[in-house]
Amino acid sequence: MTKNTEFPQPIRELPPLEGHDGALKLDTEGCDVVFATYQAGTVLEPHDHATDNVGVVTKGAILLTMGGKSERLGPGDWYHVPAGTIHAAEFLEDTSEVEFWFHK
Numbered sequence: 001m002t003k004n005t006e007f008p009q010p011i012r013e014l015p016p017l018e019g020h021d022g023a024l025k026l027d028t029e030g031c032d033v034v035f036a037t038y039q040a041g042t043v044l045e046p047h048d049h050a051t052d053n054v055g056v057v058t059k060g061a062i063l064l065t066m067g068g069k070s071e072r073l074g075p076g077d078w079y080h081v082p083a084g085t086i087h088a089a090e091f092l093e094d095t096s097e098v099e100f101w102f103h104k
Helices: none
Strands: 023-028 031-038 043-047 052-059 062-066 069-073 078-081 087-091 095-102
Antiparallel strands (some): 043 087, 062 087
C-alpha cells in the first residue's frame, strides 16, 4: 500500500477506500472525500463513476484523459469528471490528490 505521507496525521488515520490502493476516505453526507497517493507510473484504465468527481492535485502530476483529450495536471490544478464520463489517468510522478465524489 502506498503511504499517504503528504497528508496530516488525522487524514492518514482515515480508513482506506476499498479498491484504491493508497486512497483514504472521509465519509460525509452527499459527498465522499478521498485523499489519495499514487506512485509514479500508476495507470487507471478507462472507467466511469456514478458520482460527479472534483479533485485537486496537491503534489506530482497526472495525465487525465476524457473525451479523447489528455491534460497534464500539477499541484494546485483542479479537475471535474462529470458522473458517467469515461476517463483514464496516468500518474507521471509520485502524486497526491484530494477528490470530492458528489452523489446524485
